[in-house]
Amino acid sequence: xxxxxxxxxxxxxxxxIAPIAAVAFTLIACAGLIxxxxxxxxxxxxxxxxxxxxxxxxxxxxxxxxxxxxxTGLAAAVAFRAHFxxxxxxxQLYLGALxxxxxxxxxxxxxxxxxxxxxxxxGAVAGGLFLLVPALAKTRLGxxxxxxxxxxxxxxxxxVSMMLDGPMKDxxxxxxxxxxxxxxxxxxxxxxxxxxxxxxxxxxxVLAVVLWVVNARTTFGYEMRAVGANAxxxxxxxxxxxxxxxxxxxxxxxxxxxxxxGEVAGRAGYLTLDMSPGYGYSGIVIAMLAGxxxxxxxxxxxxxxxxxxxxxxxxxxxxxxxxLADVIVAVSLxxxxxxxxxxxxxxxxx
Amino acid sequence: xxxxxxQLSGITKRxxxxxxxxDISLDLGAGEVLALLGENGAGKSTLVSILFGHYVxxxxxxxxxxxxxxxxxxKAALAAGIGMVHQHFTLAxxxxxxxxxxxxxxxLWRPRSHRREARAKLLQTSRQFGLTVxxxxxxxxxxxxxxxxxxxxxxxxxxxxxxxxxxxxxxLTPQEVEALxxxxxxxVADGLSIVFISHKLxxxxxxxxxVAVLRQGRLVALRDAGATSKAELAxxxxxxxxxxxxxxxxxxxxxxxxxxxxxxxxxxxxxxxxTFDVGRGEIFGIAGVSGNGQAQLADALCGLLMPSRGEIxxxxxxxxxxxxxxxxxxxxxxxxxxxxxGVIGDLAIWENAISENYRDAQYSRYGWxxxxxxxxxxxxxxxxFDVRCSGLxxxxxxxxxxxxxxxxxxxxxxxxxxxxxxxQPTWGLDVGAVSYIHSQLLAARSRGxxxxxxxxxxxxxxxxxxxVAVMFQGTLSAARSDWTVAQIGLAMAGTSEAAHVPx
Numbered sequence: 001x002x003x004x005x006x007x008x009x010x011x012x013x014x015x016x017i018a019p020i021a022a023v024a025f026t027l028i029a030c031a032g033l034i035x036x037x038x039x040x041x042x043x044x045x046x047x048x049x050x051x052x053x054x055x056x057x058x059x060x061x062x063x064x065x066x067x068x069x070x071x072t073g074l075a076a077a078v079a080f081r082a083h084f085x086x087x088x089x090x091x092q093l094y095l096g097a098l099x100x101x102x103x104x105x106x107x108x109x110x111x112x113x114x115x116x117x118x119x120x121x122x123g124a125v126a127g128g129l130f131l132l133v134p135a136l137a138k139t140r141l142g143x144x145x146x147x148x149x150x151x152x153x154x155x156x157x158x159x160v161s162m163m164l165d166g167p168m169k170d171x172x173x174x175x176x177x178x179x180x181x182x183x184x185x186x187x188x189x190x191x192x193x194x195x196x197x198x199x200x201x202x203x204x205x206v207l208a209v210v211l212w213v214v215n216a217r218t219t220f221g222y223e224m225r226a227v228g229a230n231a232x233x234x235x236x237x238x239x240x241x242x243x244x245x246x247x248x249x250x251x252x253x254x255x256x257x258x259x260x261x262g263e264v265a266g267r268a269g270y271l272t273l274d275m276s277p278g279y280g281y282s283g284i285v286i287a288m289l290a291g292x293x294x295x296x297x298x299x300x301x302x303x304x305x306x307x308x309x310x311x312x313x314x315x316x317x318x319x320x321x322x323x324l325a326d327v328i329v330a331v332s333l334x335x336x337x338x339x340x341x342x343x344x345x346x347x348x349x350x
Numbered sequence: 351x352x353x354x355x356x357q358l359s360g361i362t363k364r365x366x367x368x369x370x371x372x373d374i375s376l377d378l379g380a381g382e383v384l385a386l387l388g389e390n391g392a393g394k395s396t397l398v399s400i401l402f403g404h405y406v407x408x409x410x411x412x413x414x415x416x417x418x419x420x421x422x423x424x425k426a427a428l429a430a431g432i433g434m435v436h437q438h439f440t441l442a443x444x445x446x447x448x449x450x451x452x453x454x455x456x457x458l459w460r461p462r463s464h465r466r467e468a469r470a471k472l473l474q475t476s477r478q479f480g481l482t483v484x485x486x487x488x489x490x491x492x493x494x495x496x497x498x499x500x501x502x503x504x505x506x507x508x509x510x511x512x513x514x515x516x517x518x519x520x521x522l523t524p525q526e527v528e529a530l531x532x533x534x535x536x537x538v539a540d541g542l543s544i545v546f547i548s549h550k551l552x553x554x555x556x557x558x559x560x561v562a563v564l565r566q567g568r569l570v571a572l573r574d575a576g577a578t579s580k581a582e583l584a585x586x587x588x589x590x591x592x593x594x595x596x597x598x599x600x601x602x603x604x605x606x607x608x609x610x611x612x613x614x615x616x617x618x619x620x621x622x623x624x625t626f627d628v629g630r631g632e633i634f635g636i637a638g639v640s641g642n643g644q645a646q647l648a649d650a651l652c653g654l655l656m657p658s659r660g661e662i663x664x665x666x667x668x669x670x671x672x673x674x675x676x677x678x679x680x681x682x683x684x685x686x687x688x689x690x691x692g693v694i695g696d697l698a699i700w701e702n703a704i705s706e707n708y709r710d711a712q713y714s715r716y717g718w719x720x721x722x723x724x725x726x727x728x729x730x731x732x733x734x735f736d737v738r739c740s741g742l743x744x745x746x747x748x749x750x751x752x753x754x755x756x757x758x759x760x761x762x763x764x765x766x767x768x769x770x771x772x773x774q775p776t777w778g779l780d781v782g783a784v785s786y787i788h789s790q791l792l793a794a795r796s797r798g799x800x801x802x803x804x805x806x807x808x809x810x811x812x813x814x815x816x817x818v819a820v821m822f823q824g825t826l827s828a829a830r831s832d833w834t835v836a837q838i839g840l841a842m843a844g845t846s847e848a849a850h851v852p853x
Contacts, residue, residue, distance in 0.1 A: 217718060217719055217721075218717050218718055218719060219708060219709065219714040219717050219718070219719055220717060221719075222701065222708060222719060225697065226694050226697065226701075226705065229694045229695070229696040229697055230690065230694045230695065230696070232690060232691050233690060233691050233692065233693060233694045233705075234694065234705075235654065235673065236652065236654060236673060236683070236685060236691050236692070237673065237694075237705040237706050237708075238672075238673040238674040238677050238706055238707075238709075240674075
């Protein structure tokens with residue numbers, strides 16, 4: 001007979017082995033689906049890996065994809081750590097992008113040295129303020145933020161749709177609902193020649209490091225961790241739980257808004273309604289994969305981006321549906337959650 | 351030869367390197383009350399869990415009325431006639447007494463329940479043992495003592511011949527304890543056998559014929575209740591001599607200035623009216639049966655609860671209801687729920703050691719934490735208050751309850767508070783930790799602190815409080831320093847003392 005016992009501390013070796021084991025399990029579990037699709041498993045996985053990391057182009061595509069995912073992943077990680085369940089990163093992302101276009105679409109004439117930071121701040125503020133409403137409803141009235149943030153996504157998308165069909169519509173778009181372009185001086189610089197990787201990636205990684213430092217070393221980080229770990233005890237010790245919750249929400253919304261700025265000013269150049277294939281929702285998965293650790297978010301985002309990009313290229317080469325990417329990401333999340341849970345226990349045989 | 355009701359031979363149970371039960375052999379005669387005495391962690395619960403089939407012993411055997419009891423099978427234990435009354439009742443509040451007794455005795459697929467027969471059997475059982483109770487009363491409407499009676503009836507209804515009572519007096523008033531003891535005598539006279547688990551020495555001596563003392567998983571002594579004393583049992587239980595805390599004369603004698611004064615405090619529907627003054631160097635005790643508004647009073651005194659009426663003043667200045675104001679004004683607070691309110695279990699011990707003043711300049715500069723100074727302070731608290739831990743970086747939840755309590759007390763006392771609000775500070779702690787905490791409270795008192803001690807343990811209040819007031823249904827009585835046990839029991843039960851104090 002065996003029993004599970006809670007460890008007081010997880011050894012480093014197990015903390016490293018657990019995610020690797022989870023990925024290995026995912027690949028084995030998903031092999032069945034590839035066989036079912038009538039493709040050779042080994043070849044398919046080689047194609048997938050090559051498509052994600054096998055060439056300069058592949059790596060550039062993966063990193064381009066990873067950029068918004070890091071930011072929405074951080075948005076979810078920050079909020080979830082404080083037990084504020086922001087499901088609305090998708091909406092905040094679009095509003096951030098909309099604000100960026102409003103500032104940098106040519107409507108305001110200011111020197112670009114001023115407009116560029118203004119564009120970034122406007123996107124962050126738009127995302128943050130949009131999350132302030134559900135945050136206030138939660139702290140003041142106890143309204144469940146999962147419901148409000150989720151539903152506000154639709155409101156945000158419809159609002160963006162209205163703006164793209166109305167006042168912010170590009171007159172030269174031949175009827176397509178899309179915004180005017182970001183003026184060229186204000187777009188993010190390219191990191192790699194002849195690729196789509198832009199300096200938004202640097203911003204995202206720097207922000208991940210900054211958030212890690214804030215968490216570990218600052219008083220505000222301590223307050224966020226205290227509130228997240230045990231709000232009752234934090235309140236007893238004199239932490240203003242509501243104020244910490246509001247600040248955390250602003251931060252989370254701002255990060256999601258920045259993801260929108262990066263997409264519109266770094267990759268697309270103009271805003272359309274199909275700009276994000278659900279980056280806001282993927283951010284939640286990435287944050288969970290990373291165990292809500294800001295540095296882990298960077299790796300989780302690259303992993304998920306690699307799967308998506310790799311599966312795309314794999315399906316082009318052999319007839320395996322791209323939906324496999326969704327399945328792999330979902331299975332890897334589940335096995336990662338189980339693996340980290342198991343890592344906290346040890347098995348005792350008796 | 352007649353078999354004993356219950357016979358344990360060589361019961362051993364290990365959890366990893368911890369030996370929870372070490373070769374315990376005991377027998378319980380028919381019609382006997384055997385007390386099982388021991389500190390927390392001595393192995394009482396493990397032994398009972400093995401008896402009840404929740405754990406399987408690594409070695410040893412159990413016989414009930416001469417027949418072996420299959421291990422690890424709660425149903426077999428019930429069928430063999432073992433009944434258990436838990437400290438925390440397992441009753442459904444919104445159902446009637448009859449329903450509660452019936453739950454689980456009838457198979458789910460039976461189309462209708464035999465309520466009439468069940469009612470007759472319940473009434474008959476209740477008459478036989480003198481446990482009067484109305485079968486149709488809702489549990490929610492019953493007093494704590496009555497609920498316990500229902501628990502006992504539930505076990506008897508199922509044919510229990512051996513009753514295990516786990517800390518049965520913890521939630522009762524002194525009068526209810528008397529009534530329980532009378533009930534136990536009736537049951538024993540009828541041939542039932544009772545295992546009485548407790549750590550209260552007076553009660554053990556009053557009710558049992560023999561006393562089994564467990565310490566660190568071993569049966570260290572088996573004494574006849576008539577041939578032992580409280581002092582001997584205490585020493586056996588702890589493993590060394592225990593000295594009662596010494597209370598010096600009241601420091602505030604002659605000084606009538608109140609340090610902490612509370613007037614007309616009310617909050618929600620649980621706290622209706624509390625008015626009291628605590629002087630310099632005084633321990634003010636608040637007694638009461640659990641759930642009479644003490645929790646709300648404690649929350650208000652910690653700055654957590656916004657009172658709807660009344661105010662709290664410290665040295666004459668009113669305190670705004672916020673934890674930070676109270677901490678800043680020098681109020682040390684010890685919450686009832688030490689593991690989930692007192693500390694943040696997932697954070698490190700050093701982070702918890704400064705959690706009440708993490709914003710102070712020495713721990714936070716320009717928004718950056720001063721980890722070195724914080725850890726020094728934590729080290730100081732851990733050393734000075736004898737907090738046993740595996741290191742300052744370990745999570746607070748890795749510590750035992752006693753050490754968590756020492757950390758909470760230490761981080762508050764190290765800042766030399768002018769007032770202390772302690773809610774059930776020794777609840778569930780072992781004797782060593784209890785006497786340590788009492789001595790710390792007494793030391794704070796002799797430094798001139800005003801101490802409010804909320805407790806459900808009358809022994810504790812009589813031992814260290816200068817004056818005691820009683821909470822009943824949200825209202826605090828006048829404070830007295832000369833309560834008798836009978837008087838305070840009546841006040842806890844809400845009976846007007848003027849009419850009932852015996853002449």
